[in-house]
Every structure is written in C-alpha cells, then in structure tokens.
Amino acid sequence: QAKEQGRDGWRFFSEEIHEQARRRLDITNGLRQAIERDEFQIRFQPILCAQSQIVRGAELLLRWFPSGGEVSPAHFIPIAEMSGSIVPIGKWVFQQACFAEKQWRDQFGTEAPYVSVNVSARQLNDDGLVDEFRAMLTASGADPERIVLELTETSLMSDVIFNLSVLHQLASLGLRVAVDDFGTGYSSLAQLLRLPLSTLKIDREFVDGLDKRHDSRAIVRAVCGMARAMNLKVIAEGVENASQFGYLRDLGCDYVQGFHFYRPLPPDEFVSLLHESSAAGRLVTSDDLYSL
Ligand code: C2E
Ligand code: MG
Ligand code: MG
Ligand code: MG
Numbered sequence: 043q044a045k046e047q048g049r050d051g052w053r054f055f056s057e058e059i060h061e062q063a064r065r066r067l068d069i070t071n072g073l074r075q076a077i078e079r080d081e082f083q084i085r086f087q088p089i090l091c092a093q094s095q096i097v098r099g100a101e102l103l104l105r106w107f108p109s110g111g112e113v114s115p116a117h118f119i120p121i122a123e124m125s126g127s128i129v130p131i132g133k134w135v136f137q138q139a140c141f142a143e144k145q146w147r148d149q150f151g152t153e154a155p156y157v158s159v160n161v162s163a164r165q166l167n168d169d170g171l172v173d174e175f176r177a178m179l180t181a182s183g184a185d186p187e188r189i190v191l192e193l194t195e196t197s198l199m200s201d202v203i204f205n206l207s208v209l210h211q212l213a214s215l216g217l218r219v220a221v222d223d224f225g226t227g228y229s230s231l232a233q234l235l236r237l238p239l240s241t242l243k244i245d246r247e248f249v250d251g252l253d254k255r256h257d258s259r260a261i262v263r264a265v266c267g268m269a270r271a272m273n274l275k276v277i278a279e280g281v282e283n284a285s286q287f288g289y290l291r292d293l294g295c296d297y298v299q300g301f302h303f304y305r306p307l308p309p310d311e312f313v314s315l316l317h318e319s320s321a322a323g324r325l326v327t328s329d330d331l332y333s334l
Contacts, residue, residue, distance in 0.1 A: 069118055072108045073127040077134050081107050084138050085306030088315065089158065089277060089299045092291045096326055097319055099156040101192070101299065102139050103306045123164045132165040133174055139189055140182035142309065147185060150316055153325035158190040158220065163197030172211045179215065186216030190241060193219065195227030198237065206236065213238035220277070225261060235272065242269050244295070246280025253285040259293065266294040
C-alpha cells in the first residue's frame with residue numbers, strides 16, 4: 043500500500059515537473075515573437091521627492107500580454123535572461139525609455155521627470171549594447187542624463203570585471219546608473235565604489251520591515267548615511283503606507299516609490315498626472331534641489 047502511494051506520488055511529481063517544463067518552453071518560444079506580435083506594454087511608476095512629494099521620475103516596468111492572458115515580469119524576465127531573449131527585449135525597452143524622455147521633456151521642459159529603466163546583467167554581456175544605446179539616444183533625441191539604468195545588486199556583483207568596462211562606457215554616454223534591490227545581494231563596498239553610480243534603490247524588504255523591526259530602521263539609516271558620504275541618492279521602493287513613508291523621510295531617504303503613492307500607470311495616465319501636477323504648481327523646475 044505504502045509502496046503504491048509512493049509510486050503514485052512519484053508519478054504526480056514527475057507529471058508536475060513535465061508540465062512546468064512545457065510551460066517554460068511555451069514562454070521561451072512566446073517571448074521570441076512577443077515584440078513583433080506587439081504583446082508588450084509598458085507602465086510608469088512615479089518616483090517622488092520624499093520631502094516635497096513632487097514627482098521627479100518614473101520607473102518603466104514591462105508588461106506582457108500573450109494571447110489569453112498576462113504573465114508577470116517576475117516570471118518571464120528570468121526566462122528571457124536564460125534564453126537570451128532579454129537582449130532584443132531590453133533594446134525595445136530602452137527605446138521606449140528614450141521616446142518617453144523626449145516626449146516628457148518636449149511637454150514639460152525642465153519640470154519633466156527622469157525615466158528609470160531596468161537592465162539585466164545579460165544585456166551587458168552583449169557586444170553591441172553600447173553602440174546600440176548610443177544610436178537610440180541620438181535617433182530619439184533623448185537626453186541621456188535624464189535616463190537611469192537600474193541594475194540589481196546581484197547582477198552588478200557577478201562578472202564584475204566585464205560589467206565594469208561596459209558600465210563605464212554607458213556612464214560616459216551620460217546615462218545614470220542605479221543599484222536596484224540594494225541590500226539583498228552581496229556587495230563588496232570596495233567594488234561598489236568602483237562603479238559609476240548615481241543612486242541606490244533600497245529593496246522593498248527593508249521598507250516592509252520599517253514599521254515592524256528595529257533592524258530595518260538601522261539598515262535604512264546606515265544606507266542613507268553611506269549614500270550621502272558617497273554622494274549618491276537613495277530611493278526607497280515598495281512604500282505601502284504612511285508609517286513607512288514617515289520613517290523614510292526622517293531617516294534621510296531622498297526619493298520614494300510605491301503603492302502608497304501610485305501603482306505603475308499606463309503611459310497616458312502618467313502624462314495626465316504630470317499635466318495635473320503641473321497645472322497645480324506641483325512640478326518644479328529647480329533642478330538643484332531635486333535632480334539626481
Ligand atoms: P524591480 O525593478 O525591483 O521593480 C519594482 C517592482 O515592485 C515592480 O514589480 C513594481 O510593480 C513593484 N512595486 C512597486 N511598488 C510596490 C509596492 O508598494 N508594493 C509591492 N508589493 N510591490 C511594488 P513588477 O513590475 O512586477 O516587476 C518585477 C521585476 O521584474 C522588477 O523588479 C524587475 O526586476 C523586473 N522587470 C520589470 N520590467 C523589466 C524590464 O523592462 N527589464 C528587465 N530587465 N527587468 C524588468
Ligand atoms: Mg527596478
Ligand atoms: Mg527594485
Ligand atoms: Mg525588486
């Protein structure tokens with residue numbers, strides 16, 4: 043009896059594995075055609091100055107709608123990285139960031155927010171990346187100094203030697219570099235200091251702990267202090283309530299982003315928000331105070 047159950051258990055287990063592998067393969071194949079099939083959309087999640095609560099930037103987040111549904115980036119990005127599709131997808135995403143930067147600056151001038159875009163480590167290993175980004179910047183008329191590339195701490199610390207030179211080339215185009223999900227990887231501070239960084243994005247995990255745990259507060263305080271010493275800005279991501287926001291402002295965090303303020307918005311809704319804010323005098327031109 044027990045033996046039978048064991049064997050059945052194994053059979054279900056192996057069917058489950060098989061099913062997972064099949065779904066993965068579907069996603070891998072689907073991703074290859076997603077651009078030409080026009081299945082990607084983008085969202086912009088506002089990034090606000092912690093002191094004034096003025097919108098100063100937006101993170102571009104990718105959404106995929108293959109026929110019959112939506113697949114979360116947390117699920118498809120790792121598969122795209124593994125299969126290599128992230129290279130063409132990442133170019134498409136950067137192109138969208140260029141268009142957005144140009145469009146917002148045309149409409150709002152110096153009040154326009156900057157645009158932040160996620161870049162995978164896998165993209166940095168693509169030989170053509172720097173030339174292609176340069177060409178897209180030129181063709182679109184986007185201002186590289188108003189585009190931030192977000193690289194996760196984990197990806198920055200892997201393959202550091204190679205990334206270093208590509209990162210410096212990207213930075214010398216004028217692009218800014220932010221460390222995403224900061225605090226979850228294993229950064230050596232010595233290595234961090236060798237990167238051309240402008241911003242640290244504190245991971246949601248620490249923001250989540252702010253109103254529950256003392257050590258999260260100590261970590262956020264330490265990161266903000268370190269960032270100031272290194273002349274970097276700090277963004278807290280995943281801010282979900284007023285109490286977390288209160289801590290972040292008091293602890294010296296420069297910018298905030300999260301559902302407490304705004305969810306990721308479709309591009310036209312984000313532009314409407316900018317129009318409303320501008321009309322209400324809620325955008326500022328003083329780049330000294332709020333620029334990256
Ligand atoms: P990320 O870069 O750390 O982006 C922040 C994620 O947190 C987004 O999830 C955002 O919707 C979510 N978020 C923002 N505020 C809150 C909040 O208050 N509470 C909670 N619970 N979540 C919040 P999303 O859009 O599902 O993206 C997940 C991850 O997928 C991103 O994490 C990023 O690593 C990756 N990703 C998304 N778009 C791209 C892309 O265009 N290229 C690359 N390479 N990766 C991307
Ligand atoms: Mg990000
Ligand atoms: Mg993040
Ligand atoms: Mg994250």
